[in-house]
Amino acid sequence: MRAVWDQPDVLASTNCYAFAANSPDGHPGTYGPQPGDRHFSYLREITVREVAEKAMTDGFIATEGCTKPKPGHYVVALAVAPNNDYHWYRQMEDGTWWHKPAPGKAVTNLDYDGNVITDPRTANRRNKRYEYTQFGGFFYAPNEGLKVGITPDREVLREYELQEVVELVQRQKQQRKASARKPVKADNDEFRRERARINKQRPRNRLHAFARRVWHRAEDMLAKIQGKPLPQRADPDAQLEALSERMAERARAADRHRRSAELKEIKELITFQEQRAAEGFRPTEADLKVKLSRQKGQRHSHSVAADVQNGYLRWTxxxxxxxxxxxxxxxxxxxxxxxxxxxxxxxxxxxxxxxxPRP
Known part of the structure; x- marks a missing residue:
């Protein structure tokens, strides 16, 4: 088993998902196969539910908690670092669990503490970058393995789609920066006005502070004599703290709304990419070269010609x-x-x- 996975081309082009599916061959590029890619069902987020659903489209079967293999199948396990990464483990015949830490790294049965993995639920799942805090359950896979990941003819398509996502993210970043100027300026102006109003409640000098204390004591004594509750006086420091928290919460709410809208836009792009790829769209290397040059901000002759052909530029x-x-x-x-x-x-x-010229 180690001999197959230690081959240089297999070592560089496979990841933990390929090892869990027992699929060492036919993976172009260096990313490694991703759950759902084989059947045009791309990942939209890194959650237990999303990764598990995409893996089941490739042929994995949930075991409903069972950790023992059934005839003709072996068991794999999923762990997730929410919104960051996922990791797969595979049970071998001796009962230990093996995994492939990353493309370019050899398979091993040791966790990140150097201990043999007897149960992925109790193993140390924290590496230098992520901690896979959520356990995603166990799945069956056939002994002959599963075909996962894109086919070689879709290598250019995958790079093209990745660049489309990168372009969208960069455009969102520019729009975010442009659209945030007016609201931020308005919030800052409002904060300065409210802070000035609150600071006006503070004593102007020592004499003013002394007079205010005397007045407050007189008010308190009068309230006690009349049997009334003591008057509640505003604390400028507490008001400023409450103002700061209110403005910060407003900014956080706006940020959550913006990120939700951006994530929705990215998901819509991925849905469009799935439909387009399933219908047979395959970009050429020239199309990818144009997109890569535009991504880097370069204006090569081929990208200018493509822009003119698409109507983005006009010769004058x-x-x-x-x-x-x-x-x-x-x-x-x-x-x-x-x-x-x-x-x-x-x-x-x-x-x-x-x-x-002057004389």
């Missing part, structure tokens, strides 16, 4: 000479001067009051 002829029916205006003083150009020629510049 530019002439260095004025039209015949529109002659050059004469200099007000009747004098002209010549200005050299990079191509070896020169142009006539009328001498006006602004560019006339």
């Amino acid at each position: 002829p530019v002439s260095r000479t004025a039209p015949a029916d529109k002659p050059q205006p004469a200099a007000p003083t009747g004098e002209v001067k010549r200005k050299p150009t990079p191509d070896g020629g020169d142009i006539v510049v009328p001498v006006t009051e602004k560019n006339t």
